[in-house]
Amino acid sequence: MSQTLFEFNEFIRRVVALNLPESIWIRAELADVKSSKEHFYLDLVQKKEDSEEIVAQAQAVLWAKNYRSLHKKIGSNFGMLLQPGIEILFLGKAEFHERFGLKLMVEDIDPAHTLGKLEMQRRETILKLQAMNLLQKNSKVQLPNVLQRIAVLSSENAAGYQDFMKHLLTNAFEYQFNITFFPIAVQGVQVEKETISQLEVIAQNANKYDAVVIIRGGGSRLDLAAFDSFLLAKTVAEMPLPILSGIGHETDETVLDIVSHTSLKTPTAVADFILNQNFRFESLMLNLGLEVKNLANKTIQEKSMQLQYYSQLIGNQVKVNFRQQIQMLDYIEKEIPGVLRNRFDKAKNQLESLERMVSLLGPEAALRRGFALVFKQGQQINEIASLSLSDEVLVHLNKGKFQAIINKIEE
């Protein structure tokens, strides 16, 4: 005896319905999620621990009716719950359909389980990063004194990004910025991949930027779960540039926040941090300027005192010099008459001695010593040849003269 397939499946349906009349809480990882008109079709898997090997697999459906009541109950976290890769704890009822096979009808989901699971993963990730010495690595990257060339990773539509840009660009200090925008998904499975690939692009041009900013507006813990990724945290930790993160709200700290250089509560706080850093530098410069001015003034004062001292010294020295010059001129003036007298005395003596010499060497001196002067016709005779016999001559002797006639000549 045989059965049709429908008869067989109908039998299974009854077995399932009879044996599994109650809904059961089941833990499973979401492998894939598809939705259509608020109906969600879930591929569930269970993997071997620490492995990708699938040990169990099933399909589940969340009908629009249940979705609406769950969405109401769970709130904004709900969207993040139904993401591939997330483990959920759900209340499901097994139903077997003759054509579509076994499906689990999702009636309820416990978000606390997923959060707890994520929190555990998050702690494991932190421990792993700690073991690799990556937690403080980026915070040791030197933060430049001035932050001007900034790479911003965010989603263009994120409110946080708009807040950040507005706050930074309309700052009261009138600081100018050169912002390069790198779009990334800020929630969902794409966050890790897109953020890592943008960071790699930035790292290759690290000299073009002073800092990297990763921001998104606030979100639920589940929204932010994407920023707990180990690979993303590792990439951030190993960036050659300081990473400034502003992800989520006051109470949220993602793994990315922990490994970043500086983690701020909000995108606006990141903008403030950048402005403060620049303001600190400007203040430092202004203080240095003041110090230079003070030192210059002090030096000028010292030098002016020195000049005053020299000025007095010169004044006194000038007086001394004038006195010396006057004394010298006075001395010269007094010297002149004496010198002149000497000069005249010398000239007079010279004249007197010449006079004496003249009187010693003159003809009268010769006459006194017994010599005679002979004149003929008024001419003095110096040679015997000028005389002839019978010439009449006049002979001068001391104190008188006489006339004589030549009667003999000897040569």
Place this chain on the structure above:
Amino acid sequence: MTKTKTKMTYESALHELQELVSNLQESTISMDDLSEKVSRAAELLDFCRAKLRETEEKVKGLFD
């Protein structure tokens, strides 16, 4: 006398004056030139005194 026409300085005047006096002391000036040289010395003395007074006037008060 030509020296007064070119720009005479205190230093050049003093130098000439000292030379004149030492020439007088050493009697190397001829009697013919004597009166001229002595007049020149008096003139140089006057010049130096005037220059000194003028300079003193100018620097007075500058360093007090």
